[in-house]
Amino acid sequence: xxxxxxxxxxxxxxxxxxxxxxxxxxxxxxxxxxxxxxxxxxxxxxxxxxxxxxxxxxxxxxxxxxxxxxxxxxxxxxxxxxxxxxxxxxxxxxxxxxxxxxxxxxxxxxxxxxxxxxxxxxxxxxxxxxxxxxxxxxxxxxxxxxxxxxxxxxxxxxxxxxxxxxxxxxxxxxxxxxxxxxxxxxxxxxxxxxxxxxxxxxxxxxxxxxxxxxxxxxxxxxxxxxxxxxxxxxxxx
Amino acid sequence: xxxxxxxxxxxxxxxxxxxxxxxxxxxxxxxxxxxxxxxxxxxxxxxxxxxxxxxxxxxxxxxxxxxxxxxxxxxxxxxxxxxxxxxxxxxxxxxxxxxxxxxxxxxxxxxxxxxxxxxxxxxxxxxxxxxxxxxxxxxxxxxxxxxxxxxxxxxxxxxxxxxxxxxxxxxxxxxxxxxxxxxxxxxxxxxxxxxxxxxxxxxxxxxxxxxxxxxxxxxxxxxxxxxxxxxxxxxxxxxxxxxxxxxxxxxxxxxxxxxxxxxxxxxxxxxxxxxxxxxxxxxxxxxxx
Numbered sequence: 466x467x468x469x470x471x472x473x474x475x476x477x478x479x480x481x482x483x484x485x486x487x488x489x490x491x492x493x494x495x496x497x498x499x500x501x502x503x504x505x506x507x508x509x510x511x512x513x514x515x516x517x518x519x520x521x522x523x524x525x526x527x528x529x530x531x532x533x534x535x536x537x538x539x540x541x542x543x544x545x546x547x548x549x550x551x552x553x554x555x556x557x558x559x560x561x562x563x564x565x566x567x568x569x570x571x572x573x574x575x576x577x578x579x580x581x582x583x584x585x586x587x588x589x590x591x592x593x594x595x596x597x598x599x600x601x602x603x604x605x606x607x608x609x610x611x612x613x614x615x616x617x618x619x620x621x622x623x624x625x626x627x628x629x630x631x632x633x634x635x636x637x638x639x640x641x642x643x644x645x646x647x648x649x650x651x652x653x654x655x656x657x658x659x660x661x662x663x664x665x666x667x668x669x670x671x672x673x674x675x676x677x678x679x680x681x682x683x684x685x686x687x688x689x690x691x692x693x694x695x696x697x698x699x700x701x702x
Numbered sequence: 703x704x705x706x707x708x709x710x711x712x713x714x715x716x717x718x719x720x721x722x723x724x725x726x727x728x729x730x731x732x733x734x735x736x737x738x739x740x741x742x743x744x745x746x747x748x749x750x751x752x753x754x755x756x757x758x759x760x761x762x763x764x765x766x767x768x769x770x771x772x773x774x775x776x777x778x779x780x781x782x783x784x785x786x787x788x789x790x791x792x793x794x795x796x797x798x799x800x801x802x803x804x805x806x807x808x809x810x811x812x813x814x815x816x817x818x819x820x821x822x823x824x825x826x827x828x829x830x831x832x833x834x835x836x837x838x839x840x841x842x843x844x845x846x847x848x849x850x851x852x853x854x855x856x857x858x859x860x861x862x863x864x865x866x867x868x869x870x871x872x873x874x875x876x877x878x879x880x881x882x883x884x885x886x887x888x889x890x891x892x893x894x895x896x897x898x899x900x901x902x903x904x905x906x907x908x909x910x911x912x913x914x915x916x917x918x919x920x921x922x923x924x925x926x927x928x929x930x931x932x933x934x935x936x937x938x939x940x941x942x943x944x945x946x947x948x949x950x951x952x953x954x955x956x957x958x959x960x961x962x963x964x965x966x967x968x969x970x971x972x973x974x975x976x977x978x979x980x981x982x983x984x985x986x987x988x989x990x991x
Binding site: 516518536537538541542546547549553554555556557558562565566567569570614618 | 862865866868869872873875876877878879880881882883884
């Protein structure tokens with residue numbers, strides 16, 4: 466079976482500073498893959514590169530089709546939803562308007578209404594706050610909103626940039642629980658970037674370790690978890 | 703008392719025109735954080751287009767509608783062709799482009815139509831309404847303004863495209879991530895702003911007469927209105943427009959005389975910037991560090 470997403474030789478720079486030095490990885494449909502690494506390793510840049518938000522060289526294929534060098538708006542229409550770093554909330558719009566924007570590219574209006582109820586089912590708190598300005602939501606609620614907005618696309622692949630960032634441990638657990646449910650029930654593939662390696666390895670099937678813009682280690686989540694170097698540097702025991 | 707009421711009503715009529723133009727300024731400001739100094743000249747140019755149509759024998763309302771469409775496309779084309787290339791330039795560069803646009807539109811209009819002052823027809827009957835407190839044109843201008851404002855409100859509040867435009871203005875990066883073509887939303891915003899400005903131009907032209915410099919004063923009042931209401935708040939700008947219109951008329955009639963009327967706008971602009979830069983309804987930007 467061909468990979469859902471395959472990346473080879475992905476390079477990217479911010480001005481003269483090269484951040485990605487040729488990243489290679491692949492993931493299968495229906496799986497959860499995580500990219501681990503320290504601050505500044507290039508995880509966020511990798512996700513941004515996949516969405517056409519930074520200029521890149523190298524090849525990115527999604528379901529067999531080249532998506533590198535394409536505009537972000539075009540890539541979204543291939544059913545790739547990005548939960549960005551910093552959550553990307555439309556702060557002056559209401560919660561529900563934020564969610565409807567997630568379905569902006571969809572033409573099936575009646576199903577969008579059903580999906581709205583579906584994500585409210587996952588996150589009842591958002592339903593309570595549907596008419597509230599999204600900027601007034603708490604950090605945890607805004608992260609739920611970002612995930613929900615991505616779900617409104619009915620994505621085939623979700624890119625999640627540090628979904629646990631700045632959240633209380635209990636909320637992180639709740640969020641990851643829901644991500645697992647979405648993956649199992651709706652067969653949404655996920656590529657998760659995380660600093661919280663322990664949580665990410667719990668969730669993921671496969672993991673890649675990135676150091677200074679290169680993949681230095683890859684394997685199933687179990688293999689990575691039991692790797693001595695990873696354990697010492699990223700899991701801290 | 704009668705005189706005061708008369709001045710207030712007349713103030714509301716011109717205030718509605720300031721409100722429309724202020725709204726056009728705010729629409730572009732929200733998306734780009736820049737004040738379009740050429741907004742008035744774009745409106746003036748559209749009004750000349752209407753004058754040409756009417757002069758060629760077209761009835762008023764078809765000419766009105768056609769002008770709104772023309773102004774819309776004028777705005778879109780200006781954004782795509784002139785503003786787009788300087789999008790990421792420093793603020794001053796863009797301001798210079800705006801001023802150049804102002805001067806170019808003004809001169810081109812003068813070149814095509816000459817600088818002689820022309821009369822511009824009003825679609826409303828000549829006899830006054832409400833027991834001669836207000837001319838029909840003033841009453842009609844208020845009505846037209848309110849209809850335009852209502853349509854804009856409904857568009858931005860209830861249509862998917864209006865929502866997408868608000869999203870693109872508020873957070874362009876996130877907007878791209880949900881698939882919104884942000885560049886086109888900006889162009890649409892310019893088109894709508896120009897169309898609203900065009901309506902304002904056609905409503906003010908019967909009062910101030912048509913000439914290439916007719917929008918200079920109006921734009922100044924519109925700036926004052928937008929600032930008073932808060933430059934990032936559409937509803938505030940509309941309120942500011944009506945307020946400035948009434949204030950200008952009352953002060954002009956009873957306090958400072960007509961010669962100093964325009965100074966009211968300048969005093970308001972300076973006063974607001976000094977005392978309350980965010981305006982009555984604007985957001986005070988607080989950044990957490």
